[in-house]
Amino acid sequence: MTDIPALAKRNSRLPVSTMAILALFALMVGLTMAGVINKYIQSVLMFIGINIIFSASLNIVNGYMGEFSCGHGGFMAVGAYVSSVLSVVLFTENSFTGQPLLPPGSAIFLFPVVIIIGGLVAAVFGLLVAIPSFKTRDDYLAIITIAANFIIVTLINNIGAVGGSRGFMGMKKSLKAMEAVIDLPYMIIWIFIFVVLSIVMIRRLMNSTYGKGISSIRYDETSAEIMSVNTNHMKLVAFMFSSGLAGIAGGLFAHVMGFVNPASFSIFKSTEGLVMVYLGGMGSLSGSVLSAVIFTLMLEALRPLQILKWVLIPLMLILLMQFRPEGLLGNRELSDVFPKLKRIFIRKDSSNG
Amino acid sequence: MAETLLEIKDLTHRFGGLTAVSDLNFEIIKDEIVGLIGPNGAGKTTVFNLVSGFYVPSEGDILYKGERINGLKPHEIASRQIGRTFQNIRLWSDMTVLDNIKISQHYRLGYNLMDAFLQTKKYKKHEKMIEDDAHELLEEFQLSDLAHEMPKNLPYGIQRRVEIARALSLKPALLMLDEPAAGLSSSDVSELIQYIQWIKENFKLTIWMIEHQMQVIMSLCSRIKVIDFGKELVTGTAEEVRNSPEVIKAYLGDGEI
Ligand SMILES: Nc1ncnc2c1ncn2[C@@H]1O[C@H](COP(=O)(O)OP(=O)(O)OP(=O)(O)O)[C@@H](O)[C@H]1O
Numbered sequence A: 001m002t003d004i005p006a007l008a009k010r011n012s013r014l015p016v017s018t019m020a021i022l023a024l025f026a027l028m029v030g031l032t033m034a035g036v037i038n039k040y041i042q043s044v045l046m047f048i049g050i051n052i053i054f055s056a057s058l059n060i061v062n063g064y065m066g067e068f069s070c071g072h073g074g075f076m077a078v079g080a081y082v083s084s085v086l087s088v089v090l091f092t093e094n095s096f097t098g099q100p101l102l103p104p105g106s107a108i109f110l111f112p113v114v115i116i117i118g119g120l121v122a123a124v125f126g127l128l129v130a131i132p133s134f135k136t137r138d139d140y141l142a143i144i145t146i147a148a149n150f151i152i153v154t155l156i157n158n159i160g161a162v163g164g165s166r167g168f169m170g171m172k173k174s175l176k177a178m179e180a181v182i183d184l185p186y187m188i189i190w191i192f193i194f195v196v197l198s199i200v201m202i203r204r205l206m207n208s209t210y211g212k213g214i215s216s217i218r219y220d221e222t223s224a225e226i227m228s229v230n231t232n233h234m235k236l237v238a239f240m241f242s243s244g245l246a247g248i249a250g251g252l253f254a255h256v257m258g259f260v261n262p263a264s265f266s267i268f269k270s271t272e273g274l275v276m277v278y279l280g281g282m283g284s285l286s287g288s289v290l291s292a293v294i295f296t297l298m299l300e301a302l303r304p305l306q307i308l309k310w311v312l313i314p315l316m317l318i319l320l321m322q323f324r325p326e327g328l329l330g331n332r333e334l335s336d337v338f339p340k341l342k343r344i345f346i347r348k349d350s351s352n353g
Numbered sequence B: 001m002a003e004t005l006l007e008i009k010d011l012t013h014r015f016g017g018l019t020a021v022s023d024l025n026f027e028i029i030k031d032e033i034v035g036l037i038g039p040n041g042a043g044k045t046t047v048f049n050l051v052s053g054f055y056v057p058s059e060g061d062i063l064y065k066g067e068r069i070n071g072l073k074p075h076e077i078a079s080r081q082i083g084r085t086f087q088n089i090r091l092w093s094d095m096t097v098l099d100n101i102k103i104s105q106h107y108r109l110g111y112n113l114m115d116a117f118l119q120t121k122k123y124k125k126h127e128k129m130i131e132d133d134a135h136e137l138l139e140e141f142q143l144s145d146l147a148h149e150m151p152k153n154l155p156y157g158i159q160r161r162v163e164i165a166r167a168l169s170l171k172p173a174l175l176m177l178d179e180p181a182a183g184l185s186s187s188d189v190s191e192l193i194q195y196i197q198w199i200k201e202n203f204k205l206t207i208w209m210i211e212h213q214m215q216v217i218m219s220l221c222s223r224i225k226v227i228d229f230g231k232e233l234v235t236g237t238a239e240e241v242r243n244s245p246e247v248i249k250a251y252l253g254d255g256e257i
């Protein structure tokens, strides 16, 4: 009916959000390169980015689909180890192949590919929970997700070639190889890009009729089947996509740290994910982003407490469930709370008028 | 020529030791409105659940347009265009009415995950088709104003209407209604009767309904099957059923007839 004006409006809106993102990107890279923000702030920014991907991806399963996955850290581990081993073997002198398999400089193009491969392998590991989810729900499935987390971490603990429980390192050398070609803050750049890509992909999926099939499972799985939604297929998509993104977060994490060990991806990591999802609000993408920022900053503030933070974080989860189980944003998006934002950021017509 | 749409052959279903449906036979002819009645616990809903693939029958066959559909998953049966409603409304009560209608078009999505990520031409084309069809359907059902409401915030009678509209978004050839009049006031009931008649004419489909309210069954159905304890008692016209001694006996003491 009103196709043409709608299109015109769309085109004038699109650049605003894109430009805001580009501006933020330029600002962060610029400030980093100019030496205005120090290494510590850089690392906090990067952890925020990684946590955004981690919590937003967990939100697909725990928020949109309404299942309770408590083993998200396991998939992060898979992505971290796969991309770390690849990156070390391909671009650096290493104990597996001696010489790097590829010219180290090629990392400059292949680094994101390595991260994505880590994500894809993690997505395959997502089958560990996706397949049981066809027959199992709720508490029973939650137990399976914990089991999956343990299986993955224990496997890595027992693979001597990647250092077992001592961990695996050498990823800093890949970054050095990239910096030798052109000196750029690669991790900041790639984390930023992967955060934007993850958010755009999740949003596009969850706004599509296809992706809403995932939410229909949350509200009534029987209805979904009866109304032609292939629920097993949707579960497969949700679990694999979710664990794939966790794998990407893991790969990025490993390269920021330059070192990984299995203990970093235990049930503790998964719990951090849960806190972020429930703090932000189930099924709220902007909630996940917001809570990832808050949570990361809070972790930094609590760092002096060391192990005691593991009293505070679970306590926070308890208080949250008691007093605000719907999280900061509940089911809503930031744009629903501040309608003005909608005009800027929401391109797709979902207005009520 | 009368064309058989759905054929049920020697259908039996047991829940553990309880035989909920026993050796049932039924043919539903294209373009008719048929009724399935019986006292509480007779096995009516179980028959619907068997046809929509919710349970796999212990014995017997279900043929839809000549194809055996028992053993198929519910979504596969829905995709063959069998729509149904539930005795207790089962809308996605926290998603908008519009989303309820749109999601029920999964059977003809026409694009895949990659198309959704990249928002390809194909994606946009099919999303538009789904959206347009949803609005058209809502318009026909005079629900356009409620497109962005959540069903949980709507009155019961309207929810019933939304649920029927949702079933129709499957573009069914067969529509199965499980007690559509349950919980409605008597004025709503007479409206519902006209409404079902209108749906049949307007969407040119075959309707199979379970109903306790005899007024609804008697004024709409050309044929009625009565079951009790999962077994057939009689099948016939409203008149024949009303005068059948077996039916009277089965319902004796049951105030609803
Ligand atoms: N999932 C199930 N497991 C065990 N028994 C069941 C199940 N579903 C139904 N039953 C039993 O099967 C019998 C038939 O139930 P059904 O729901 O089909 O009856 P109905 O004719 O629809 O009754 P109503 O008029 O009350 O809706 C009942 O005795 C019921 O208790």
Ligand SMILES: [Mg+2]
Pocket: B044, B045, B046, B087
């Ligand atoms: Mg029933």
